[in-house]
Amino acid sequence: MKIALRSFLRVLCLLCGGYFLSASPSPPPIFGFTARSSSAERASERRFLKLPSADKARDAHAFLTSEPHVAGSPRDRALAEWMRDRWREAGLEQVDIVEHEVLLPYATDVEVELIAEKKRRWRASLKEDPIPGDPATSRDVGVPYHAYSASGEATAPVVYAGGGNPADYDWLAAQGIDIKGKIALVRYSVPYSYRGFKALTAERRGAAGVIIYSDPADDGAGKGKTFPDGPWGPESHIQRGGIVYDFLVPGDPLTPGWASVPGARRIATKDAISLPKIMSVPLSWKDARPILQALKGPQAPREWQGGGGFSYHVGGSDAAAVRMRVRMDDKVRPIWTVTGRISGTRHPDELVIVGNHRDAWVYGGVDPSSGTASMMELVRSLGALPRPKRTIVFANWDAEEFTLTSSTEWGEQHESDLAAHAVAYINVDSATSGPSFTASAVPSLNRLITEAAEAVIDPMTGRTIAAATRAAGPRVGSALPTAGGSDLVSNRLGSGSDYTVFLNFLGVPVIDMSFTGPYGVYHSIYDNHLWISKFGDPGFRYHAAMTRLWGVMALRLANADIVPFECAPYAKRIREFVDEMAARAPRDDQSALSRLVAAAERFSKAADAIDRAVDRELHSTAIDERRSQSLSRRLMQVERAFTDRAGLPGRPWYRHLIYAPRPTYAPEVLPGVAEALDAGDRARMAEQAGRVAAALERATGLLTAK
Numbered sequence: 026m027k028i029a030l031r032s033f034l035r036v037l038c039l040l041c042g043g044y045f046l047s048a049s050p051s052p053p054p055i056f057g058f059t060a061r062s063s064s065a066e067r068a069s070e071r072r073f074l075k076l077p078s079a080d081k082a083r084d085a086h087a088f089l090t091s092e093p094h095v096a097g098s099p100r101d102r103a104l105a106e107w108m109r110d111r112w113r114e115a116g117l118e119q120v121d122i123v124e125h126e127v128l129l130p131y132a133t134d135v136e137v138e139l140i141a142e143k144k145r146r147w148r149a150s151l152k153e154d155p156i157p158g159d160p161a162t163s164r165d166v167g168v169p170y171h172a173y174s175a176s177g178e179a180t181a182p183v184v185y186a187g188g189g190n191p192a193d194y195d196w197l198a199a200q201g202i203d204i205k206g207k208i209a210l211v212r213y214s215v216p217y218s219y220r221g222f223k224a225l226t227a228e229r230r231g232a233a234g235v236i237i238y239s240d241p242a243d244d245g246a247g248k249g250k251t252f253p254d255g256p257w258g259p260e261s262h263i264q265r266g267g268i269v270y271d272f273l274v275p276g277d278p279l280t281p282g283w284a285s286v287p288g289a290r291r292i293a294t295k296d297a298i299s300l301p302k303i304m305s306v307p308l309s310w311k312d313a314r315p316i317l318q319a320l321k322g323p324q325a326p327r328e329w330q331g332g333g334g335f336s337y338h339v340g341g342s343d344a345a346a347v348r349m350r351v352r353m354d355d356k357v358r359p360i361w362t363v364t365g366r367i368s369g370t371r372h373p374d375e376l377v378i379v380g381n382h383r384d385a386w387v388y389g390g391v392d393p394s395s396g397t398a399s400m401m402e403l404v405r406s407l408g409a410l411p412r413p414k415r416t417i418v419f420a421n422w423d424a425e426e427f428t429l430t431s432s433t434e435w436g437e438q439h440e441s442d443l444a445a446h447a448v449a450y451i452n453v454d455s456a457t458s459g460p461s462f463t464a465s466a467v468p469s470l471n472r473l474i475t476e477a478a479e480a481v482i483d484p485m486t487g488r489t490i491a492a493a494t495r496a497a498g499p500r501v502g503s504a505l506p507t508a509g510g511s512d513l514v515s516n517r518l519g520s521g522s523d524y525t526v527f528l529n530f531l532g533v534p535v536i537d538m539s540f541t542g543p544y545g546v547y548h549s550i551y552d553n554h555l556w557i558s559k560f561g562d563p564g565f566r567y568h569a570a571m572t573r574l575w576g577v578m579a580l581r582l583a584n585a586d587i588v589p590f591e592c593a594p595y596a597k598r599i600r601e602f603v604d605e606m607a608a609r610a611p612r613d614d615q616s617a618l619s620r621l622v623a624a625a626e627r628f629s630k631a632a633d634a635i636d637r638a639v640d641r642e643l644h645s646t647a648i649d650e651r652r653s654q655s656l657s658r659r660l661m662q663v664e665r666a667f668t669d670r671a672g673l674p675g676r677p678w679y680r681h682l683i684y685a686p687r688p689t690y691a692p693e694v695l696p697g698v699a700e701a702l703d704a705g706d707r708a709r710m711a712e713q714a715g716r717v718a719a720a721l722e723r724a725t726g727l728l729t730a731k
């Protein structure tokens with residue numbers, strides 16, 4: 026009976042096309058789908074949404090975090106093999122471990138010794154204290170270090186330089202304190218700024234070395250209760266991390282722009298622009314405190330005072346010197362990307378790519394194992410469904426923590442295939458450190474993300490993720506500065522995770538998302554299974570929610586009749602970016618921007634027109650296969666049109682002309698123009714504005730082509 030009624034309705038739908046459904050109380054069609062295929066999609070999503078399991082995510086997470094698994098280690102390899110086997114069991118095809126050999130130095134020796142007043146010596150422990158009841162914290166996990174620190178040794182007076190930004194050194198210079206030849210002590214900052222920028226700044230100012238420490242005001246006791254009583258960092262927690270200059274070029278520093286496949290050409294280390302020339306060491310608050318307390322000299326400005334409960338001074342004299350020593354082994358090591366796919370039935374050559382990295386600084390409770398556990402559930406759940414129309418490619422990256430390494434090498438290796446066939450890339454690095462949804466993406470994907478967030482339930486409130494996020498109001502204290510975007514999505518993309526090669530090198534539309542919350546144990550031994558179980562996601566329900574969101578987005582991209590990209594929001598955002606440049610440019614330089622302003626206008630008109638054409642096609646009684654494929658193909662190439670093979674001045678690997686990261690990882694829009702404006706270089710500004718205008722004209726040409 027039920028079946029008979031349903032097929033009767035289906036026939037009726039066929040006869041009446043979209044009109045029948047729009048008259049019924051059923052929800053409006055999903056963007057990218059006709060009314061008819063939209064109801065089929067919703068039916069398959071209902072099936073999908075039941076599959077992700079919080080308990081299974083917990084089990085995967087416990088296993089992934091049971092041992093440290095830094096990139097290139099035996100445990101990292103073992104997890105890659107475990108993952109490969111699970112993916113095969115889940116029914117994925119072409120499951121493989123892809124190996125790249127890359128420069129991946131480990132530290133063999135790190136020492137920091139304070140020499141205060143005559144002969145009094147004190148040595149930093151470089152250890153994190155064990156916590157009763159958390160056996161993971163009582164193991165020896167090796168010496169903490171900054172990846173790609175230079176090797177060396179120096180003994181020099183210490184200068185406290187606040188956040189280690191250029192303005193901080195300017196302030197010191199104004200007090201007559203020269204950093205040259207001295208050791209800079211700077212703090213990790215909130216809001217986030219990439220530690221590599223702190224290293225670069227210290228290097229440029231001529232420091233002999235830099236120490237970056239965690240101040241309790243930023244992520245420790247000054248914020249709230251510390252682990253195991255709360256989510257913040259205990260006084261001995263150490264934030265490891267890369268300091269490589271990947272805002273110049275990410276991936277293997279010795280193969281910039283090409284893949285580290287066997288036999289690949291390698292440049293000399295001295296020619297690698299992404300390698301720091303300065304020594305850098307991370308310190309816990311527990312180890313940094315005695316150094317800060319020993320500093321004399323002028324009192325540090327108010328904004329530099331931290332949560333230590335004493336007055337911070339800037340030092341700079343022989344009264345407090347440090348001997349620091351770093352030895353890196355400078356080895357080339359293998360790293361492993363796990364890939365697999367579910368081949369599409371209709372358009373198998375069109376690729377929707379989903380990715381997460383596997384390597385962790387230690388256990389990687391949040392970063393990245395929460396994302397990896399969500400991905401395992403994604404594979405299991407999508408593997409159980411009928412095949413989509415387009416192919417879904419799954420990638421589990423390695424050495425993200427070093428310099429976005431395996432995603433970059435893989436992207437470079439498959440450049441021509443991806444340029445021709447990639448639809449979009451969805452990145453989940455850390456799936457959850459709390460319940461607040463954050464997403465950044467190119468503006469053409471705002472609608473896809475928003476609709477997916479309306480289709481998935483927020484575990485805590487029982488409302489949709491979209492409703493819960495809107496009710497929570499504007500995000501504060503997120504990891505990277507955000508602005509603009511639709512209400513759920515930031516359209517300011519910087520860097521700091523594996524989407525970079527897709528957006529900035531290949532011109533593939535990207536989404537990066539996470540659930541976030543108070544999190545003070547980043548890259549430390551305390552970022553582990555117990556932390557997640559107590560604070561990040563008790564119950565692992567947000568792990569499963571992330572799997573649902575990720576899966577709904579991937580399915581919609583893979584099944585849509587016309588790829589769900591909306592051009593008008595992109596055009597609107599670009600006009601805003603152009604207006605920002607115009608507001609910054611001196612009056613005499615405005616004419617140099619006029620071609621860009623006109624190109625943005627024309628792109629805007631073309632975007633409106635193609636959005637209308639897509640809408641017409643999706644609402645027509647019978648969708649025309651040839652027309653819809655032509656629309657999809659053109660929409661897929663728009664992002665590519667924003668790239669230019671010559672790249673940005675000084676960093677040719679970064680080819681996208683709308684987006685690039687600043688050295689802090691903060692987003693920069695229209696980077697070529699913005700940097701020329703910063704430099705006060707009128708000729709370069711005009712040239713760069715012309716290149717962006719040409720890119721917009723290419724995109725307009727694509728959209729208006731018949």
Ligand SMILES: [Zn+2]
Binds near residue numbers: 382392454455
């Ligand atoms: Zn990560």
